[in-house]
Amino acid sequence: MYAVEYFEVECPEPLGAEYYKQIANDVLLDHNLLRTIHKLHIYVDPGVPIFVAVGVLHKITSVVRVRDFAAVNPLAGKITLSLASETYLAPMLKIFLSRFGQDHVEQADRFTVVLRDVDVDPKEVEDIVVADPSESVFKDLIYALKCIAPEGFRVRRELYSKEKGKFYFVASEDTLAADVEALVRSKFDAMGEALP
Amino acid sequence: MMLVPVTYRGGVYRHNEIMDLIDDVGGYIVQKHVIASDVVLLCFMPKDDVDVLRAAAKPLGGEVIDSPLVGTEIAVVSMSLEIHHLPHPSCDIAEYIRRLGGKTNMVSLARGPGKRIAALNDEERDVINEHDAAIYLLGNFENCIQKKMPVLRRGINVPIVLCGGPDKEALQRIIDPPLDGYVGNVGRFMHRTKESEELGKLDEIIAETTRVLEKKRLAIAKDPISVSPARLMDIIKEKVPQILDVTSPTPLTVQMDGLRVKLPYDPFAGEIRALEIEDGIRIGDICELTPSRMRDYILLKIRPFSETNVVV
Secondary structure, eight states: OOOOSEEEEEOSSHHHHHHHHHHHHHHHHHTTOTTTEEEEEEEEETTTTEEEEEEEEOOOOOOEEHHHHEEEEEETTEEEEEESOSTTHHHHHHHHHHHHOGGGEEEEETTEEEEESOOSOHHHHHTOEEEOHHHHHHHHHHHHHHHHSOTTOOEEEEEEETTTTEEEEEEESSOOOTTHHHHHHHHHHHTTOOOO | OOEEEEEEEEESTTHHHHHHHHHHTTOEEEEEEEETTEEEEEEEEEGGGHHHHHHHHGGGTOEEEEOTTTTOEEEEEESOSSTTTTTTTHHHHHHHHHHTTOEEEEEEOTTOSSSSSOOOOHHHHHHHHTSSEEEEEOOSOHHHHHHHHHHHTTTOOSOEEEEOSSOHHHHHHHOSSOOSEEEOSOOOOSSOOOSHHHHHHHHHHHHHHHHHHHHHHHHHHHSOBSSOHHHHHHHHHHHOGGGGGOOSSOSEEEOSSEEEEOSOHHHHHHHHHTOEEETTEEHHHHEEEEEOSSTTOEEEEEOBHHHHOOOO
16 A cells, blocks of 8 residues: 655744644544645645645546446446445446446346346446546645635636646735745755656 | 423433423423433533422432523534544534533634635624624634634624644733633644543633633623523524524524524514513513524524513
């Protein structure tokens, strides 16, 4: 399992930094993002006011296939899928409906999907890619950072470099300063990384 | 007759006897909760008869606890309804106070978040002022609290207990003029309060709120109100049967110096004013009824003895 290698919260008020570290930890844990993040540096200065989060993500190589969350049981002219979780049910049904057609796909209940009269190898059904987590990780990350940042900070700028796996998120309740990138760069420097 | 707020906890079995006893000795039941096979009665008892209630509760396996927050309505003021403040800590604190007998209402501000942009509008101000006390839940930074608190307290004339991330001494230092109560190290957090240290903080909020309300109670005692709010509650419940159709958990919310009647003002205010309490004294003679800013409820404030020359 991956872990966050670098996690720092910087703030002129030491007690505030301590609380924000706890908040960031709780939010990332709740959103299942702790395993995704490799390095994270947060800087909050309520005096300015500004909130900066810069970080590096782990490379996400895995994709979610049908076999990861469902058991595929072929039986006389039909294939029954028993799902362990509903998380990927909707995208899976969407793929099945477009590939096999509405007449061949039946959802018996929340956790059971039946494919009737389909000319496909069950192994092939197991290998169908249902979701690619790397596509939604940025959206999830920004949502989490919005929860971490102080609530009144509604003027935001964010950047995500999918190739380099780096991101930054800047928020304030005032207009962002023109040289805000210099601040972001200094926070990347503190982590030993370069601005993407 | 001095009434004291207590809570009875026991089983459903023979709890009617306890209710009859409270009624017989001249006490009032403010709220009754039946939770599965348990019964919780929030009530006011004559001070001398609390031991009688304790003795009656013993064979039934019940207990009687002093609950200074019974009969108070407290505003828990949260800066917004966003995930930043709810459900933790706002709901945790509001719910904890409810467990100890206080009636809490959550007031979330439309423009509460932020430092420079925080504001309190007239409706929020009036709603907070309808309560016995307000608990302000602010964030983690001294700088923000110092800057926004003067705006958020403007026009508030009920006691304020301030909760914030900095420690209590820091809060006392940055707030000028001082507030009524402070609880430090309870700022914004994003997890449920279940560790013993966090529960200790909730207890600290209760203790501080109780202290602040006790001070208010003493101030009221110097010029006593003309009738007990609990007695008014009983009279309205008896004489205005429509109140029994209100589905709210507390159709009549007892406050320290009044009542919130959860009936529409226009059709019912006149009827309530005309209700006789005793010896020809009507509610309208010793109470002020105004439309509440909360929905279209009626807010009833009992005038003090110095104004009415009557105590019933």
